Amino acid sequence: MRLCRLLPLLFLAVSATFSCSKKTDQEQAQNPTTQADGEEIDPYQNITFAFDEPVAPATPEGRWDTTRYVQFEPAIRGKFKWANEGRELVFSPYEPLRPSTVFVARLRPAALPSGQQKLTLDRSKFHTPLVALGSAQVFYGRSEQAVGTAELRANLLFNYPVRPADLRPRLALSQNGRPVAFTLTAVEPDHTLGLIINQGVKPGEPLQFTVAPGLQAVAGSQATSAPLVAAATVPEQETLQVRELTGSVLDGQPVVTLLTNQPVAVADMQPLLKVEPEVPFSIEAQESGLLLRGGFEVGKDYQISIEPGVRGALGGQLIERFSQGVSFGNTTPSISFASAEKAMYLNALGARSLGLRLNGVKKVQVTVAKVYASNVQQILRASKQYSGGEEGEYEGDGESEGDGDEGGSYQYYDLENMGDVLFTRSYTTAALKKQNGLHLLNLSLKDLEFNAPLKGLYVVRVQDTEHLWLREEKLVALTDLGLVARQNADGGAVIFLNSIRTAQPVSGATVRFLSTNNQVMGTATTNGQGVARYDSVAGSRLRLGMVTVVKDADFSFINLPQTRVETSRFEVGGLTSNAAHYQAFLYGDRDLYRPGDTIYTNTVVRHDDWRTPPAGLPVKVRLLLPTGKEYVNLGERLNATGAVESRFILPASIMTGLYTLEVLTGNDVLLTSRQVSVEEFIPDRLKVTVSAAPTMVRPAETVNAKITALNLFGPPAAGRKFEVEFSLKAKSFSAKDYPGYNFAIQAGTGRSALEDLAEQFPHERREGETDAAGRGTAAYVLPDVHDMGTLQGTAFATIFDETGRPVNRLATFEVQTQKALFGIERIGGLVGTHQDVAM
Structure with a gap:
């Protein structure tokens, strides 16, 4: 559960x-x-x-x-x-x-x-608590309707799963008293329901979410009697912001949720995100942020930091370094297995340890039962039962506590008629060996009766001794025999048997083929390559459902309906033979050509059975235009190795587009084809360098952008027009000797004082022409500003060649607006009111 x-x-x-x-x-x-x-x-x-x-x-x-x-x-x-x-x-x-x-x-x-x-x-x-609205999250996401655009979204977080159909007529959204149109996107009941805001709203202002009375939780009986209210501020799209950083336990595994105001690519975040103390972790992209999974442990504190420069998917950039602590304390007790729900095979020759995630549990009771081989299909098909309790749950009173509808969430495997309980033991959490945040439950071959003649599948149940609802069960197949089955269209099958530990084929194993109604359809023995075959009986009403294997004391199985690989997304049609019964392989020196180039190709021809065709066999190699018309048709003859080289000369005036190369036999049977692209592209004709002098300046000083333009393989580019655009932006500062200090300048609203820098100092453009030596200079007088920290200036130069085609280069410089930079050391944790804080 x-x-x-x-x-x-x-x-x-x-x-x-x-x-x-x-x-x-x-x-x-x-x-x-x-x-x-x-x-x-x-x-x-x-x-x-x-x-x-x-x-x-x-x-x-x-x-x-x-x-x-x-x-x-x-x-x-x-x-x-x-x-x-x-x-x-x-x-x-x-x-x-x-x-x-x-x-x-x-x-x-x-x-x-x-x-x-x-x-x-x-x-x-x-x-139990009534339905409550915890909070609202507002963020930007990629629009699914208009590709390449952004849309404003929101998530409403409830303490119970809520039906979208119940929420839709009761939800109202407003900003500054004015209603705001929205569309509820959620379809299934959930704790978090998402919506899309359909009209423009003002950034920096709060949105008010109001849920009218009458909302009821799924499986709940009491509806709300008062409105539920939540508010969230609309974020700025130009700046990437970390809205929230929380630690929680998801499916028994500690995870860190990083909420941002717009999507962030995992590849962009990975090199700039650090966790202290260091633990291995992976990053998963979410709709409204990122999810960190790894070696986090409950009860420990971690410091998550993100360096500035990370860009969101919508163009917003993280201006300042982000750092915040996160912990996983005071979590609700839970029990879960570390492996995936469908994973069941455990190597019998390995450590035989199951990973458990035990949070807030002091003592557990472990019960292991064996489901015999003849009942494996039944337990896999039935999966878990939905009910409560075990047999004989209420003894002595002859009454039942309802019909089970109230306990529809409790799942267990019905083992009474399919197997036997091998043992039941109690373990303290402290006594279980711990590794990478997991508690290890070791399974002994003797306790599992591994060498007994009756083989089967194991059911491992772990339950809290004091809280009966904390219970988890898992199917375990203890084996070193790995099975791969390929089923034919006529119902037959080919079985490949290998050792899981060594990957070597296993010979001499007994294979049984069982139908879906548990009847033995046939038996076989694996050969030296670990292969066994089953040929279906013509007209048989039985359908193959499972394959079991026994080798000495080891037992394994594969259930075909549950392990079938969906092949619709793969090319599984196989090779289609042609009338000539030849295969041709065509390749060239490259895939992209320009008009005036020569296309070189090589063709290798083989029989369907891989024999080399006779020397001198005539073939045709032709080139088709993008319009589909034939451009060149070459008659060639194969050499002694069954290959032939061809070349096609492309005139300088030939049309551009996607060309097709085809190989045919002498009687025009198509053997293979390949596409190449012919495109026109022109490299830059100028070599341009731009430098800013000086690179470190003070306010009110002058910066000169020096340009040098040369014609490629020729004289200096004299008389070329150029443009230089100067701009200023905030630059984050960090001192190597003071890693724990924050030097950012904050406004009274909590926003950075430099966020509106682009509006305060608009871009300035300079124009000119290069002299006889191909040089040019553009001057920029810095504004006389002070106490704004460190600024970064950019000189973006554009030089035009004789055809008017632009060539762009840029140079940067640094502006110090104050002689000394002041930083405040970050406070390590939360501080209460009326307490002294060392600064």
Whole structure:
């Protein structure tokens, strides 16, 4: 059971306690603390009923009672145990409680010990949290309607999955009191629902999201009675901003979520992102940011930093260095396997260790069962059952806690009629070996009865001893035999058997071919190459469904319906033979030519059975124009090696486009073809260099851009017109001796004071002509500004040749607007109010 797929992990697991006493119903009705819906409890927790005196003997440690002492409405499936010397009755549900639901608990007198049948509950009602809107995220994304453009998007984050059809009529969006049009893009229920904003909004101003009352969570029974409100500021598209950095546990694995205001390419971010302390990690692109997966560990703190210069997909650039700490503390307890859900093969000759992600779990109970070979198809086809509890869940009372509809999220494998339980053991989390943030569960061949004559598939179950809903199961095939099957169109199959450890073929293995209804269709033995064949019986009503292999004590299988490779995206049609029964291979010196060049090609011809054709065999090699008409047809003869060389001369006036080369037999049977491109392209005729002097200047000083232009393989380019455009932009500064200091200049609004620099200092253009030596100079007087940090200037020069074709070059220079730069050391963590901070 994967908790993150059932309910959002937004609440801390605490213990809800219900007091019980011998008060009458009238006395309880007069209790002023009684609330209409009772107290709020977390969906992920046990429920404890406290008594003022011992009621029953304490349950032995590690055991749970299946007797139903308390009846819940709606029904909750789970188990009980007595704790604290019989003064507390602890109930642990099989799955997290239903969201946004009011529950009623009643003691069942018939199940209580003798003499305690008159006990009643002081508080019989309790409820899980109602639907809440956590926050709203606003960002830019690539438009799917107009390629190459951006669109403003938003995500609404709820604490439970919500149906888009329920949200759409209740959601309203506004800015400064004016309604804003939007389109809800989400289709399936989810915690996060996305939308596209269809009209222009003002950057820097907040958007108001309002959800009218009446919204209900999926599987919840209580709707909201008050509006849900959230706000988010519209970001600037010109600047790349990191909106949020959070650490969370996803499917049991710690991950770091990096939210940005526009998409970022993984290749651009990878070299500029650092994690301290260093851990191996990978970056995955998300709609609104990036996701970091790797060797992160729960309970540790990490520092994530991004160097300036990263560009977003929409052109925004990160101006200043970003650095923030992230941790994975106080996460909801969870259990999961490190391997993918479909991965089941574990090498029998290896370490035989399963990786577990245990978060907030102190002790687990491990149960291993074997499903026998004759039932493997059944368990793979049925997968997991949807219900709650095990056989004999409620003993002694003869009643069932509902029909199972309330527990539709709890999944387990039905093993009672398909195999046997081999062992059940308890492990403390601290006792399990740990590697790369994973706890390792070792499987012994002796415990698994690996050498027993009855072979099969294993089911490994890991469950928290104190919280029964924390439970995960996995199918494991312990083997060193790797199978690859190729099924023919007539139903036959070819089996390739290799060792997983050495990749060597395995010979002498017994192969059984089973139908989809579990009947043996045939047997075979692998040869020296590890190959076994099955020829289908003509007219047989049976269809091949699974292949099993036994070699000494090892057992393996491959289930064909679940392992089939979809081939629609591959070229699997094979080679189509032609009427001449020849194959031709055509290649050339390159794929791109200019008018006036010569195309050189070589052709190799072979029979279908790879024999070399006789020398002197006539073939035709022809070149087709882009229009499809024949341009040249050469009659050639093969040499003794079955090859022939050809060449085609392209006149300078030939048309450009995509040409086709074809090889045909003497009687015009097409053997092969190849396309080449003929294009007209002209290199630069000028060699241009640009330099800025001086490279380090002060405000109000003059910068000279010096240009030198030379004709390629000729004299200086005299009399050529040129343009030079000067511009200034902010340049981030960092001191090598002060790595933890921030030298950026911030405005009072929290934005960089240099963000509007382009508007304050517009670009200036200078024009001129080169002299007889091909040289030119453009001067730029810097504005007299101060206290703006370090600026970077750019001189972008454009020189035109005799045909008016431009050649561009640029030079940079640095402007220091203050004699000394002041930096503030970054504060290591969060600081409360009224506390001294060392600066």
